[in-house]
Amino acid sequence: TQLLEQSPQFLSIQEGENLTVYCNSSSVFSSLQWYRQEPGEGPVLLVTVVTGGEVKKLKRLTFQFGDARKDSSLHITAAQPGDTGLYLCAGAAPGSQGNLIFGKGTKLSVKP
Amino acid sequence: GAVVSQHPSRVICKSGTSVKIECRSLDFQATTMFWYRQFPKKSLMLMATSNEGSKATYEQGVEKDKFLINHASLTLSTLTVTSAHPEDSSFYICSASQWGETQYFGPGTRLLVL
Numbered sequence: 754t755q756l757l758e759q760s761p762q763f764l765s766i767q768e769g770e771n772l773t774v775y776c777n778s779s780s781v782f783s784s785l786q787w788y789r790q791e792p793g794e795g796p797v798l799l800v801t802v803v804t805g806g807e808v809k810k811l812k813r814l815t816f817q818f819g820d821a822r823k824d825s826s827l828h829i830t831a832a833q834p835g836d837t838g839l840y841l842c843a844g845a846a847p848g849s850q851g852n853l854i855f856g857k858g859t860k861l862s863v864k865p
Numbered sequence: 866g867a868v869v870s871q872h873p874s875r876v877i878c879k880s881g882t883s884v885k886i887e888c889r890s891l892d893f894q895a896t897t898m899f900w901y902r903q904f905p906k907k908s909l910m911l912m913a914t915s916n917e918g919s920k921a922t923y924e925q926g927v928e929k930d931k932f933l934i935n936h937a938s939l940t941l942s943t944l945t946v947t948s949a950h951p952e953d954s955s956f957y958i959c960s961a962s963q964w965g966e967t968q969y970f971g972p973g974t975r976l977l978v979l
Contacts, residue, residue, distance in 0.1 A: 793975065794972050795871075795972045798968075841908060843968075850897070851962045853899075855909050857907070860906065
């Protein structure tokens, strides 16, 4: 069974600080997706990475897919209170027909 | 684009009754729809995967007779929680994808069984 280890599980920081969330696995993924979820709502897709070594930027968010496609990171620069939420990474195993394996999530709280 | 809706957003029912939750892809044809359950402050737990026109594939430990899934069209899937009990209270989320690509999630349905 493929697992996706996400860390840290909880993160509480002050506005303006930088942070990085990690997702690691011993298995290869054909793609990896990052979602952000607010309480009482469904996850919202932030980005999909598919190529080993790929880096994607979304304003202050930088996503990286590991060269071997086994790990990924999300870096947020100058965090703002609006970034508060649950961040989920999810990987699609090769040949899985789209089934995603989710990390346990990182609960981020950015205090003003 | 890629909007997925769920209805109802919240439902309260008595123990022993059945509840149906609808999941619709509004602007694309979803060849596959997924149903998840999420406990407070936890990640998503996949319950089942359904492809249009065929029987759903349930994850281990999920009772198919308890959670009935129908995917009758490329834009609609339904999850029916039969004979609901308080332990079935949870946040149920569906997602939809086209040809095994990115999953787009609905806003979720909060079920409370009294």
